Amino acid sequence: MAPGAHTVAVIGTGKIGELMLSGLLRAGWPADRLLATTRRQSRAEEIATRYGVQVVDNLAAVAEADVLAVSVKPQDAAALLDEIGPKVPADKLLISLCAGLPTSFFARRLPEGTPVIRVMTNTPALVDQAMTALSAGGHATAAHLELAEEMFRPLGATIRVPEAQQDAVTALSGSGPAYFYLLVEAMIDAGILLGLPRQVAHDLIVQTAIGSAIMLRDSGEHPVKLREAVTSPAGTTISAIRELENHGVRAALLAALEAARDRAREIAAQHD
Structure with a gap:
């Protein structure tokens, strides 16, 4: 067209x-x-x-x-x-x-x-x-x-x-940018806590996010494989991942997306 x-x-x-x-x-x-x-x-x-x-x-x-x-x-x-x-x-x-x-x-x-x-x-x-x-x-x-x-x-x-999948789409990609911005915000704050200037922490995280997203899109690899490539035995990355798992980050994301999907359904019901 x-x-x-x-x-x-x-x-x-x-x-x-x-x-x-x-x-x-x-x-x-x-x-x-x-x-x-x-x-x-x-x-x-x-x-x-x-x-x-x-x-x-x-x-x-x-x-x-x-x-x-x-x-x-x-x-x-x-x-x-x-x-x-x-x-x-x-x-x-x-x-x-x-x-x-x-x-x-x-x-x-x-x-x-x-x-x-x-x-x-x-x-x-x-x-x-x-x-x-x-x-x-x-x-x-x-x-x-x-x-x-x-x-x-x-x-x-x-x-x-x-169409039956649209509420899930809303939760995952419609609202998705906000989740990434929240994660980046938290990582910048962590960089400041570790002694980096705010702008340096910002630039490090934003470029890391861009590079990681392009690798996910272009490599064809499962995210588990890409994560494992960064995760050395007894190294810094696995120590960080252990803390993320201890604090229930994965479970929190699952619950958050379910909440967003449920809210999309509520909106439809309210205005039907």
């Missing part, structure tokens, strides 16, 4: 909506084939100035766009669909970036047969390194999925998953 073959409206230009808008522009999508909506006039002026796209109201976006990318807060989605649902032709593709909301939520509020694709991306889209998972609703075809993939591929990697 050539950039600009469709007119895309990003409905709700908060953090994730803006990520998508900026990513499409970086990928060469013409600004005159992009629309944006927002509730605040000051935000509308900011988006129009920053990206050179037309900011319109929701009903105008529905009328003019071929693809509707809905990126509002889950608690605002029902009211939005009450407003636009009757005006959405069944041949338009709706892409949902609303965390926790299943495609059935939209299907019940849109004309019969409207194709819906559920998407979970993450904030590394800012540097074109996102992980985006896509799931097709009941009326979405392979062609709709391909169109959605082409829209998100410039932001990083994409993967197709059954």
